[in-house]
Amino acid sequence: MAPRVLVSDELSETAVQIFRDRGVEVDFQPKLGKDKDKLAEIIGNYDGLAIRSATKATEKLIAAATNLKVIGRAGIGVDNVDIPAASKRGIIVMNTPFGNSITTAEHAIALMFAVARQLPQADASTQAGKWEKSKFMGVEITGKTLGVIGAGNIGGIVCRKAIGLGMNVIAYDPFLSAERAQEMGVEKVELEELLPRADFITLHVPMTDKTRGILGKENLAKTKPGVRIINCARGGLVDEAALADAIKSGHVAGAGFDVFEVEPATESPLFGLPNVVCTPHLGASTTEAQENVALQVAEQMSDYLVKGAVSNAINMPSITAEEAPILKPFIRLADVLGAFVGQVSDDPIKEIEILFDGQTASMNTRALTSALLAGLIRNQVADVNMVSAPIMIKEKGIVLSEVKRDKTGVYDGYIKLTVKTDKQTRSVAGTVFSDGKPRFIQIKGINMDADVGANMVYISNTDVPGMIGFMGTTLGNAGVNIANFQLGREKEAGDAIALLYVDAPVSEDVLAQLTANPAIRQARPLVFNVE
Numbered sequence: 001m002a003p004r005v006l007v008s009d010e011l012s013e014t015a016v017q018i019f020r021d022r023g024v025e026v027d028f029q030p031k032l033g034k035d036k037d038k039l040a041e042i043i044g045n046y047d048g049l050a051i052r053s054a055t056k057a058t059e060k061l062i063a064a065a066t067n068l069k070v071i072g073r074a075g076i077g078v079d080n081v082d083i084p085a086a087s088k089r090g091i092i093v094m095n096t097p098f099g100n101s102i103t104t105a106e107h108a109i110a111l112m113f114a115v116a117r118q119l120p121q122a123d124a125s126t127q128a129g130k131w132e133k134s135k136f137m138g139v140e141i142t143g144k145t146l147g148v149i150g151a152g153n154i155g156g157i158v159c160r161k162a163i164g165l166g167m168n169v170i171a172y173d174p175f176l177s178a179e180r181a182q183e184m185g186v187e188k189v190e191l192e193e194l195l196p197r198a199d200f201i202t203l204h205v206p207m208t209d210k211t212r213g214i215l216g217k218e219n220l221a222k223t224k225p226g227v228r229i230i231n232c233a234r235g236g237l238v239d240e241a242a243l244a245d246a247i248k249s250g251h252v253a254g255a256g257f258d259v260f261e262v263e264p265a266t267e268s269p270l271f272g273l274p275n276v277v278c279t280p281h282l283g284a285s286t287t288e289a290q291e292n293v294a295l296q297v298a299e300q301m302s303d304y305l306v307k308g309a310v311s312n313a314i315n316m317p318s319i320t321a322e323e324a325p326i327l328k329p330f331i332r333l334a335d336v337l338g339a340f341v342g343q344v345s346d347d348p349i350k351e352i353e354i355l356f357d358g359q360t361a362s363m364n365t366r367a368l369t370s371a372l373l374a375g376l377i378r379n380q381v382a383d384v385n386m387v388s389a390p391i392m393i394k395e396k397g398i399v400l401s402e403v404k405r406d407k408t409g410v411y412d413g414y415i416k417l418t419v420k421t422d423k424q425t426r427s428v429a430g431t432v433f434s435d436g437k438p439r440f441i442q443i444k445g446i447n448m449d450a451d452v453g454a455n456m457v458y459i460s461n462t463d464v465p466g467m468i469g470f471m472g473t474t475l476g477n478a479g480v481n482i483a484n485f486q487l488g489r490e491k492e493a494g495d496a497i498a499l500l501y502v503d504a505p506v507s508e509d510v511l512a513q514l515t516a517n518p519a520i521r522q523a524r525p526l527v528f529n530v531e
Contacts, residue, residue, distance in 0.1 A: 003069075003305040005048035008033040008055045011074060015294035022302035024048070040064045048072065048301050051080070059085040070304050072297040075284060076100060083314055090385035093314045094300050098153060099293035100284035105157035107283045108202050108232040109165075111256030114277045115228045116141055116200075118254075121275065139199075139253075142166035147198025149214065150233065151176045151186065155204030159186050170194055173205075195222040202230040203237050217242035220252065228254045232283045235260040244269035247276065258283050310367075316387050317366035327364055330415070331371040331386075333430050333438035336452050336528060337417045338375025340428050340440070344458055344524045347421035351399045352376070355429075358413030361404035369402060372417060414441060443497050448488035453501040456526040457511075462519045463489045463496040470517055471498065478510045 002025045010030045019026040033055030044066040052074050062085045070092045078095050086093050117138035125132050146162045148155050151171040159169050169186040172194045181188035205211045215238040246252040254275035270276050303309040309321035373389035416429035429442040440450040484501035506525050514523040
């Protein structure tokens with residue numbers, strides 16, 4: 001059955017056709033986003049929801065989306081999606097951060113020109129029948145220093161365009177390497193150096209706890225007298241009231257704002273000030289950008305629903321279409337390892353360590369970790385998945401660590417999970433052979449080679465004579481058929497383990513009979529999805 005996607009906002013026919021061409025059934029209702037009740041009534045019928053800004057994917061709507069797997073936002077902002085609620089339900093949230101990059105960067109440059117030459121004010125004056133040529137004295141862009149706060153995708157484009165205009169560009173970005181800065185032709189500086197040097201400052205960072213109010217009263221006071229400030233990124237990065245005071249005092253010569261702390265912005269301390277240019281969040285408002293993000297979201301959602309590829313997800317590691325088939329058996333392995341420990345453990349988990357050895361260390365380990373964590377807690381939370389599991393682990397305060405290393409043993413690559421509780425430490429390791437099936441290669445530090453079966457019994461015991469016979473007799477007397485048997489031991493008369501492959505689940509009564517033997521420390525049923 002083909003996956004179904006509901007498009008509840010305006011998308012182009014070309015974007016809708018992409019869904020169809022890739023085997024996705026589309027229900028195109030572009031006005032539905034404004035009808036909350038109707039949307040909530042039918043959302044449970046769909047695997048995907050494609051939106052722009054009109055549809056509000058609230059907690060209430062997400063609760064009604066019983067089959068939803070992915071929400072695709074055509075655009076970079078996801079303020080209209082309750083991401084925590086989606087994540088807890090295991091719904092992937094995607095956006096399209098690159099479809100409007102050029103458009104937003106061009107808008108920042110346009111605002112910089114408008115502020116430098118007072119273009120809106122001069123236009124209004126001229127069209128009012130005035131000829132105030134001497135009133136609108138501007139400044140040149142060429143030769144001026146542009147301070148770019150955030151030199152990522154959009155900020156990087158602004159840097160290149162500013163260099164082309166003959167500006168000297170300095171950039172503050174904690175994630176910008178010296179090598180990358182050199183390639184871009186910009187000077188990497190700290191914020192404390194940028195503020196007093198820049199003639200123009202433009203912001204291109206996301207809104208986080210660290211960036212909120214990055215240009216507040218204190219930092220604005222450190223800027224160069226006569227500076228002009230441009231913000232096309234996010235409202236709240238600049239303290240609007242503090243900036244208004246700085247403009248009134250003459251310290252800041254002008255500002256160009258496309259985003260505001262409260263939107264729609266019907267009022268702001270910046271409104272009505274001389275040489276302040278304001279636009280109503282037009283950064284992505286070009287015909288090309290709107291079409292680009294629509295096409296991109298259709299491609300991303302289709303790739304996920306049909307191929308399992310994940311790109312530009314807010315709450316899930318990316319998995320490319322190329323690596324998805326390679327990664328799939330190892331995601332299955334990671335899930336099995338987590339499920340094994342989850343089914344044999346009762347005590348609250350304190351620490352989790354995941355070791356990626358050999359070829360697994362070079363894979364998409366974020367996706368593998370997510371799958372492992374989902375398997376680990378599925379015994380407690382039935383509807384957990386790769387999206388919600390990392391969040392649940394974090395909420396529980398469990399310490400999670402990952403270790404990557406080069407090949408150390410006979411296997412090309414394997415994954416080892418170690419879990420610590422207040423009472424004990426458990427470990428299990430596994431790999432994938434050429435048949436693509438997961439295999440256990442070590443349990444409790446004891447080496448073995450064991451397939452994964454649908455129904456199994458895990459037994460931990462002391463290595464003493466007669467154990468195999470006792471296990472077989474006990475299960476046989478209960479009418480349980482043993483399809484296969486794998487053993488391993490630490491040393492003679494030491495710790496031993498057994499994996500019994502059975503044709504049907506084993507009852508609690510049979511498990512109690514097994515653990516009645518003083519040599520058996522634990523007997524647990526294991527259930528795996530082997531499809």
